[in-house]
Amino acid sequence: MRPNILVSVALLVAVVVFGYFLSPDLGSFGITLMSGLFQGMLLFLVASGLSIIFGLMDVLNFAQGAYFMVGAYVSYSVHHSPDVMAAIPDPNIRFFLSVISAVAVGAVLGGLLERFLLRPLYARPIFQIVLTFGVAIVMTEAVEFIWSTTPYSWTVLFSLRDQSFQLFGQSFGVYRLVVIGIGFALIILIGLLLQRTRIGIIIRAGVEDREMVEALGINVRMVFTLVFTIGCAVASFGGAIAAPFLGASAGLANLFLLSAIAVVVLGGMGSYAGTAMGSLLLGLALAVMQVFAGKPQIGLPVLASMTPMMLMILVLLVRPGGLFGKGR
Amino acid sequence: MAASEAILEVRDIHTFIGQFHILEGVNVNLPRGSIGVLLGRNGAGKTTTLRTIMGITPPRSGEIRFEGQRLNGMRSFGVARLGIGYVPEHRAIFKGLTVRENLHIAERRSGDFARKADLIFDLFPDLKRLVHLPGGNLSGGQQQMLAIARALVPDNRLLLIDEPSEGLAPVIIEQLMHAIRRLSEQTTVLLVEQNFRMASQLADRYTIIDEGRSAVAGDMRDLVKDQALIQRYLGVA
Numbered sequence: 122m123r124p125n126i127l128v129s130v131a132l133l134v135a136v137v138v139f140g141y142f143l144s145p146d147l148g149s150f151g152i153t154l155m156s157g158l159f160q161g162m163l164l165f166l167v168a169s170g171l172s173i174i175f176g177l178m179d180v181l182n183f184a185q186g187a188y189f190m191v192g193a194y195v196s197y198s199v200h201h202s203p204d205v206m207a208a209i210p211d212p213n214i215r216f217f218l219s220v221i222s223a224v225a226v227g228a229v230l231g232g233l234l235e236r237f238l239l240r241p242l243y244a245r246p247i248f249q250i251v252l253t254f255g256v257a258i259v260m261t262e263a264v265e266f267i268w269s270t271t272p273y274s275w276t277v278l279f280s281l282r283d284q285s286f287q288l289f290g291q292s293f294g295v296y297r298l299v300v301i302g303i304g305f306a307l308i309i310l311i312g313l314l315l316q317r318t319r320i321g322i323i324i325r326a327g328v329e330d331r332e333m334v335e336a337l338g339i340n341v342r343m344v345f346t347l348v349f350t351i352g353c354a355v356a357s358f359g360g361a362i363a364a365p366f367l368g369a370s371a372g373l374a375n376l377f378l379l380s381a382i383a384v385v386v387l388g389g390m391g392s393y394a395g396t397a398m399g400s401l402l403l404g405l406a407l408a409v410m411q412v413f414a415g416k417p418q419i420g421l422p423v424l425a426s427m428t429p430m431m432l433m434i435l436v437l438l439v440r441p442g443g444l445f446g447k448g449r
Numbered sequence: 450m451a452a453s454e455a456i457l458e459v460r461d462i463h464t465f466i467g468q469f470h471i472l473e474g475v476n477v478n479l480p481r482g483s484i485g486v487l488l489g490r491n492g493a494g495k496t497t498t499l500r501t502i503m504g505i506t507p508p509r510s511g512e513i514r515f516e517g518q519r520l521n522g523m524r525s526f527g528v529a530r531l532g533i534g535y536v537p538e539h540r541a542i543f544k545g546l547t548v549r550e551n552l553h554i555a556e557r558r559s560g561d562f563a564r565k566a567d568l569i570f571d572l573f574p575d576l577k578r579l580v581h582l583p584g585g586n587l588s589g590g591q592q593q594m595l596a597i598a599r600a601l602v603p604d605n606r607l608l609l610i611d612e613p614s615e616g617l618a619p620v621i622i623e624q625l626m627h628a629i630r631r632l633s634e635q636t637t638v639l640l641v642e643q644n645f646r647m648a649s650q651l652a653d654r655y656t657i658i659d660e661g662r663s664a665v666a667g668d669m670r671d672l673v674k675d676q677a678l679i680q681r682y683l684g685v686a
Binding site (some may be wrong): 319322323325326328329330332333334335336337338339340341 | 543544545
């Protein structure tokens, strides 16, 4: 087995086994696993855009988390708006519409950011970091201006969100399973897009050598706009499908950003497989550490929030280029 | 030779990289159907000349014309689309892409690769059995062949090839020379080449670049006889 797969699998197994021994019974072990996969998938939806954008464009988009937040707000508002409720009484169809709206808003805002703010700064990488950081702050402030600073929790349920099933004496929410399923489907879908389509080949080639791609007659800037737009739309999508659980609040912008940056680094900068594996790994590690840190004997909740950075450091000690990165 | 016959005219270009004045007046004139070579010592500005023509390091002044059309101010994808193929030094193939993907990405219209596959595999038979391998798994010579093959996928009328022989074994260099000679039957070629033996056997025209300026240009047959000139600018016997 190649070392990157070996190390990834070893870490995954270690996290899961640790989680198993922490759990008093199979039911709560199942809850931990499901919570881990759920967090991992949401993480992936932020980290995938971050990673591909960074790999291709050398832009570390600090606003990626803000797009997740905007997605949550848009999805919440559309779903709970009295006007939309009157027009579309069926909450399932309305939720579907909310998600579509969130994706559309994320895509438009992402496209605008790349086209009008980032593009003039490609010669100045430091400025770009400052810019995306600033845009994240502006977006958070704008959201608080429009929706006030009070967090919203999701009140109008729909059938998927409502249902649960019993296993090993525990109740599992169907919606979490659906989110996990969507996450896995997107991992495969984006992977296929990168492997099989012309635009995917151009993106992978651009990650290696942008200048050469351009010298072949390909307008790399158009590819940048497209990738940035899709990356932001995917983050918004993440916020939209997370909102029925997490609600909508300004804090969402930073909830996943730091963890997603940790995922991109520990997965190996610019590696798609590394980002997918890293999201899964960190999601599970987070869930396990939340259980561990909450034990009365431990009682150190801070351990859970330290997990992304600790895992990143651990991986970098073993593989300095990240799990799937070029060994550097 | 009348200027109208030239496929590429480079007139007094000055190129800066950062604050460094790299090209301080380079002229190149290349007749259609010929093989031209840029000669000169390391760091003289040969590679920068090719990169300036491609629009990667645009000139600050001077003029570049391809088939009469001005290239100044165009970005490199636009330059390439006019029909110029670029094979950079160090064989800049995409190592993570398969050989097939490396060729496919060069298509400018869909079907380019299918149209040219016979020509490409005829010139470089080795590539045919390697199509499914990642470019990074190829030997140096195979990578160089792939880099040239990639430039042949679209209908390019001018190829800029930077140091094709660099780091390759003599047998491979022979193969490459054979291939370049054959493809020059269909397109014009501008080479940068340190290997004087290879350059002198391939090229019809030469331009010597010295300290960022084009110093001498002319017919390759004349240069081969002029040992003093070779000694002065190239330091090879």
